[in-house]
Amino acid sequence: MSYKIIVDSCGELTEEMKASGCFATASLEIQVDDYHIIDDETFDQEDFLKKVAASPNCPKSSCPSPETYMEGFNCEAEHVYAVTLSAELSGSYNSAVLGKNLYHEEYGDKDIYIFNSRSASVGETLIAQKIVECEKAGMTFPEVINAVEEYIRGQHTYFVLESLETLRKNGRLTGLKAIAATVLNIKPVMGATLKGEICQLSQARGVNKALQKMAGFIAEDIKDSEHKTLAISHCNCPDRALSVKKMLEEKMKLKDIIILDTRGISSMYANDGGIIVVV
Structure with missing residues (x-):
């Protein structure tokens, strides 16, 4: 079965993950005073940290839109997964769920599942790697979901x-x-x-x-x-x-x-x- 994994941009991707062709990023956005930053491959950490240090204000973030997720789900892969930062910390998870619902309304049935990482950053990375491990092992879509949810429950x-x-x-x-x-x-x-x-x-x-x-x-x-x-x-x-x-x-x-x-x-x-x- 072909598969695709969408990781919101709070999660880091290894070079191997980037090169695999199985991953896509749903970018969050950051506002520092008048600077609007998209958290994608153009993100400049050095410049960002300088802007934050120079600003008297706290940077703000916004999650990907449901339409962004819906577009990500619209692909040739038979199994599609999304991994988002903790739903307790961001609206990214809820946005992905809405994007899934929009996809089903627009295009019909498809195997799509949204994982709430209950973590962030490299927590999402490890969850995405676990999905790959399960898919490569030949698990069915429900088996992958159950195995990865169990993995999330055991993550620290x-x-x-x-x-x-x-x-x-x-x-x-x-x-x-x-x-x-x-x-x-x-x-x-x-x-x-x-x-x-x-x-x-x-x-x-x-x-x-x-x-x-x-x-x-x-x-x-x-x-x-x-x-x-x-x-x-x-x-x-x-x-x-x-x-x-x-x-x-x-x-x-x-x-x-x-x-x-x-x-x-x-x-x-x-x-x-x-x-x-x-x-």
């Missing part, structure tokens, strides 16, 4: 950011207790709940200590790690990502570790220096 997301201001100002930290004062250089260790909501796991003074705590949580939480692929995304800090990789390798055995630079939406929320880990 962690992150340490230099600043939580963008998340806070855009209402993504609703319900969390107040974070310790930035002047104390306290860095929270954050994660995602099973529902895809952001939660605070711990905190430490300084980024390095926070990253070490995060690595400890990961090693403690993940069972049968030798059979799992772990993904790290970083916002403009490759050396920091490599340091986290080393921390994890010292604590646990993993099937594979992939490292990717954040795309536009993940760069917006992670900010310069942010690290996201999903396994």
